[in-house]
Amino acid sequence: MVEYDVTIIGAGSIGVPTALATAENGLKTLVIDTLSSVAQGDNKHAIGGIRATHSLKSKIWLCQRSIEIFSSWKDLYGDDIWWEQGGYCFLALTEEHEQMLKNTAQQQKGYGLNISYVDSEKIKELVPGINDENLKGGTFSPEDGNSSPLLALHAFYRKSKEDGAEYHFNEKVTGIITQSKKITGVKTNKAEYQTKTIINAAGANAKDIGTMLNSELPVISESHEAGITEPVKKFFSTMIVDIKPAKDKKFGNSKNYYFYQNNEGKIIFCLTPEPNIPGKDRRETSLFLPQITKRMVNLLPRLKNIKVRRTWRGLYPMTPDGLPIVGKISDVEGYINAVGMCGQGFMLGPGLGELLSRIITEKLSSKDHQILGELAYTRDFYKMEDLK
Numbered sequence: 465m466v467e468y469d470v471t472i473i474g475a476g477s478i479g480v481p482t483a484l485a486t487a488e489n490g491l492k493t494l495v496i497d498t499l500s501s502v503a504q505g506d507n508k509h510a511i512g513g514i515r516a517t518h519s520l521k522s523k524i525w526l527c528q529r530s531i532e533i534f535s536s537w538k539d540l541y542g543d544d545i546w547w548e549q550g551g552y553c554f555l556a557l558t559e560e561h562e563q564m565l566k567n568t569a570q571q572q573k574g575y576g577l578n579i580s581y582v583d584s585e586k587i588k589e590l591v592p593g594i595n596d597e598n599l600k601g602g603t604f605s606p607e608d609g610n611s612s613p614l615l616a617l618h619a620f621y622r623k624s625k626e627d628g629a630e631y632h633f634n635e636k637v638t639g640i641i642t643q644s645k646k647i648t649g650v651k652t653n654k655a656e657y658q659t660k661t662i663i664n665a666a667g668a669n670a671k672d673i674g675t676m677l678n679s680e681l682p683v684i685s686e687s688h689e690a691g692i693t694e695p696v697k698k699f700f701s702t703m704i705v706d707i708k709p710a711k712d713k714k715f716g717n718s719k720n721y722y723f724y725q726n727n728e729g730k731i732i733f734c735l736t737p738e739p740n741i742p743g744k745d746r747r748e749t750s751l752f753l754p755q756i757t758k759r760m761v762n763l764l765p766r767l768k769n770i771k772v773r774r775t776w777r778g779l780y781p782m783t784p785d786g787l788p789i790v791g792k793i794s795d796v797e798g799y800i801n802a803v804g805m806c807g808q809g810f811m812l813g814p815g816l817g818e819l820l821s822r823i824i825t826e827k828l829s830s831k832d833h834q835i836l837g838e839l840a841y842t843r844d845f846y847k848m849e850d851l852k
């Protein structure tokens with residue numbers, strides 16, 4: 465029987481770029497997914513935002529590497545993954561947020577990130593037609609951007625197959641085989657495979673995989689909705705993030721929302737509901753569209769006549785502190801977590817994939833050890849990140 469060096473559970477935002485990195489490093493790689501093709505889990509629900517401007521160094525460093533990979537992909541391999549470096553703009557609409565964003569930008573600059581707090585005039589240049597009532601300014605990070613989650617994952621998938629990765633679709637992992645607390649194989653509804661390492665990249669189902677090893681993972685899925693409009697002439701490039709929560713009769717109850725105009729001219733948008741909606745329900749609601757469109761048209765009145773083409777709902781695999789859980793566990797040798805990506809799995813994927821591959825080849829740098837320390841399974845989960 466063939467023995468794989470690594471078996472990755474899940475062909476999504478994390479599993480596919482990880483297979484790209486492991487296959488490129490010469491590791492015999494198998495990826496297994498229940499669904500019928502690549503990126504059909506929550507990757508395809510992501511709206512494509514990619515930023516390195518986080519507030520903790522683990523996510524900053526991983527996403528800086530992801531941005532290098534996304535931004536150079538077309539030149540290196542020829543596939544257009546719709547990478548656009550339009551930046552991110554977090555708006556300050558209250559004094560409290562102004563202060564918070566100024567402080568965070570200062571801290572982010574300390575990590576070498578290209579980000580500044582800019583005044584409302586600069587924001588008006590970046591977002592022509594924005595309503596400047598209460599607009600105090602905001603942060604702008606020009607090196608962040610966006611890409612198509614489906615085009616990017618398909619490009620990574622093709623390249624990983626060229627490098628030797630194998631994919632088994634329509635196949636569900638049902639068990640993990642160990643001997644003397646060491647991974648030796650994986651069981652599916654169709655077969656058994658010998659493997660030295662297993663990476664749990666099962667997204668919203670990551671907890672079930674942990675349970676197979678009696679490892680309790682604090683990953684709970686939450687429903688989030690998104691939508692897309694018809695195309696119009698391009699008039700802005702940045703991702704706009706409004707962090708001011710809404711809680712009144714006119715705008716309803718919701719936390720932040722964010723949107724950008726993609727390279728076809730369509731506006732793609734997403735909202736964080738208040739309260740959170742735990743569970744695995746992926747059916748769209750009638751609440752989402754009226755809530756977000758009222759907020760978007762109030763902020764950018766020129767959107768009032770644009771038509772919405774489609775909405776969808778997907779899952780964020782959440783952890784209590786909003787940070788992923790990455791790395792080995794002490795109880796079972798050969799098992800690696802790459803779970804709890806929250807709302808940022810697409811942007812983390814390429815950088816994280818390379819790190820996971822270095823765990824297996826034992827080529828971790830001192831930066832990698834710092835990242836793994838911050839994202840360890842054994843950390844204190846109740847310390848909150850500012851820009852979750």
Ligand SMILES: Cc1cc2nc3c(=O)[nH]c(=O)nc-3n(C[C@H](O)[C@H](O)[C@H](O)COP(=O)(O)OP(=O)(O)OC[C@H]3O[C@@H](n4cnc5c(N)ncnc54)[C@H](O)[C@@H]3O)c2cc1C
Pocket residue numbers: 473474475476477478479496497498499503504505506507508509510511512513514635636637638665666667668669670688689690734777778779780781802803804805806807808809810811812
């Ligand atoms: C509305 C919305 C907007 C978002 N916007 C962004 C964004 O702008 N930027 C960003 O970075 N992120 C965004 N996200 C978050 C992003 O989609 C997730 O963080 C990411 O997809 C999680 O990646 P993953 O690889 O862990 O899971 P997935 O991409 O869901 O992949 C997991 C795979 O594992 C498979 N699987 C599970 N269990 C098994 C099993 N037992 N056997 C075999 N296969 C199994 C599943 O079928 C699935 O294909 C958004 C999410 C939503 C819902």
